[in-house]
Amino acid sequence: MNNQNEVNVPDTEKTRVVVIGGGFGGIELAKALNTRRIQLVMLDRYNYHTFQPLLYQVATAGLEPDSIAGPLRKAIGPRRDFYFRLALVKKIDTENKCLHTSIGSINYDILVIANGSKTNYFGNESIAMNCFPLKQIPHALDLRSHILQNFERAVVSKNREEKIRLLNFVIVGGGPTGVELAGALGELKKDVLPKDYPDLDLSLMKINLVEGTDRLLPAMTPFAGEKAYKYLQKFGVDIYLNTLVKSYDGELAQLSDGRKMETSTLIWAAGVMGNVIDGLPEEVIEKNRILVDEYNRVLGFDHIFAIGDVALMKTRQYQNGLPMLAPVAMQQGRRLAKNLSRLVDGKPLVPFEYLDKGAMATVGRNRAVVNLPGNLNFGGFFAWFIWLFVHLLYIVGFRGKIVVLANWIWNYFTYDRGTRLIIRPFVKGKNMRAKGGGNVHELPRPEEFALNDGSVREKRANA
Secondary structure, three states, rough: OOOOOOOOOOOOOEEEEEEEOHHHHHHHHHHHHHOEEEEEEEEEEEOEEEEEHHHHHHHOOOOOOOOEHHHHHHOOOOOOOOOEEEEEEEEEOOOOOOEEEOEEEEEEEEEEEOOOOOOOEOHHHHHHHHEEOOOEEEHHHHHHHHHHHHHHHHHOOOOHHHHHHHOEEEEEEEOOHHHHHHHHHHHHHHHHHHHHOOOOHHHHHHEEEEOOOOOOOOOHHHHHHHHHHHHHHOOEEEOOOOOOOEOOOOOOOEEEEOEEEEOOEEEOOEEEEEEOOOOOOOOHHHHOOOEOOOEEEOOOOOEEEEEEOOOOOOOOOOOOOOOOHHHHHHHHHHHHHHHHHHHHHHOOOOOOOOOOOOOEEEEOOOEEEEEOOEEEEOOOHHHHHHHHHHHHHHOOHHHHHHHHHHHHHHHHOOOOOOOOOOOOOOOOOOOOOOOOOOOOOOOOHHHHHHOOOHHHHHHHOOO
């Protein structure tokens, strides 16, 4: 019988594998793991998996959140000796092989850390407190409500300066998320908003994309960056390269070139970092990621593994570590599932080798860029079609695929976005935003569901 302070999971004589995180890597591992001699326990803050590459479409009224999210139990399917528990992992006790969570403690024989990444604000507190991240579904819903509310305020405002501030959108980060979000906002401005707000001067709407390097999509080829630049220019997006955002107070953004932008909407898409849980020694942490060997085993530990964004695996080709991408996590999850079975059976482990299948990004209707191995690069309609197919393929669940496809077909032929609904109004200082800068697995307390990070801190300080 379990102790009152222990997580309610059946006792077993099998090897207990505990997986922290139900992201791309965690799901692939759970689906591929042979549980004949293993009890599998998964812990996650949410009871669903999010297809993060399409969060920007939720934020721009293209999709509903349930179309890109699926229950973890259903995604993994009925499995023998599989148990999911909704929990925040607070600390890893490596000496006693135990996890301390928000619902109690649980022992493990083998631990897999697959809790992904969190938003990286690079230590800029003013930005972290006032911007809109885009890492989780609550972020996307808050941003969607905020964008639509800005237009509702602008259409009734008689103050031109206020309208300019409400309709000025600043996106920080020229990677795939920033580029795709800028393109989606450009489509809204061109095809959707003129019908909704015919009495609003949409020439006041500005879309600004700020990137710190000398080109867009720096992780892809120069060809992709140049194509994306040209595509965004057709939407009227103002692009600032070699530029950083130094501060943002909720109304005014200060750029590194001395420029100032009045905006009520600054969207942060400038990077992520590993979501490291307390308890591991400092020597295995580098650049906020956990150092692992070629078997995804945490350095210095025989029975602790890490996969995905939180893991830092250095190879000859990737001397600074494998990229923080979904394909890496998925491939590592499948390989580790086989290796865990081999470990339990006393067989030698097989090293992980990353197969780079390429990268892609879309910039609105009929426009995308694709990089494939062998220096094969192309853009335009065919690239856009490939982008649609690949993303549809990896959405969890048949229902999600059908809903997303139906929405895409509707949007394509009607030039419309069907989810322009302010279901949950966003009010700065009152609505909670689960900031990516905090612990991704922290469960908010009931009194925090109606608060953002800033007001929660203020409330605690005054308590």
